[in-house]
């Protein structure tokens with residue numbers, strides 16, 4: 001797809017999320033899996049089975065833009081792509097030119113508080129085996145639009161767009177490999193899966209395959225990024241071999257606030273990185289303060305405010321300054337919220 005058409009497509013999916021065509025989604029999922037299963041060892045070291053491992057290296061010479069948990073917010077990535085950094089090119093043009101990389105911190109699916117009322121109404125639809133399905137349709141239109149945008153970006157710019165696995169990347173409701181079903185206002189995981197089984201019968205398995213191929217940890221020159229704070233210290237070898245180590249998947253996607261073993265962040269920064277600049281670790285997962293929370297003795301910056309569009313820009317060779325580098329962008333207008 002031509003770059004201009006791709007951007008137009010993404011902006012329109014963000015503004016008006018629709019249930020995508022199943023065949024289109026399957027083509028995108030299979031293409032993305034092929035990319036993820038063949039990422040270069042230089043940027044994604046291979047595990048013992050010769051599959052790309054859980055660690056992805058960012059390009060050290062260009063800035064990295066971190067995007068927190070998406071949770072069905074279809075307007076967030078389009079707003080990121082439309083952003084003009086330093087009043088010049090848009091993020092989309094910079095990714096296309098290879099002068100910027102975007103790293104998403106996981107959790108594409110499931111509106112949370114924003115969709116509380118809708119989840120409650122969707123529960124009745126689920127009980128009725130989705131003979132009625134307006135509410136769940138609306139929820140899934142957002143989730144699948146976000147997924148489609150992520151897949152389109154990964155296919156178009158495989159080396160400049162990365163999406164890390166979050167705890168919500170568990171479409172098949174697995175209770176193994178460090179995964180657990182998600183439940184908040186209803187049985188969100190079960191409802192999502194049974195919706196796909198009914199209306200997109202071939203899609204769930206392919207999303208499952210895609211999710212299992214996502215990396216867990218991104219490393220730049222002076223920073224690390226994962227969905228949640230590390231539960232304990234994980235070595236390079238453990239992270240690379242995550243496909244056969246449930247503890248790593250669980251420990252980098254599910255850690256609650258104050259559940260991280262003391263010193264984990266500091267030790268990982270020391271072992272994974274080699275930079276003269278002060279090193280920092282970034283994550284999302286749990287809603288964090290107004291703009292960001294600081295944990296791990298000032299070394300872990302958590303930013304994820306579901307009612308804001310907060311991003312973080314990390315420039316090479318520039319000392320990280322949270323008040324300058326973590327900022328809100330203008331969201332693209334979306335359908336009205338439900339609570």
Ligand SMILES: [Mn+2]
Nearest residue numbers: 107166167285
């Ligand atoms: Mn999460």
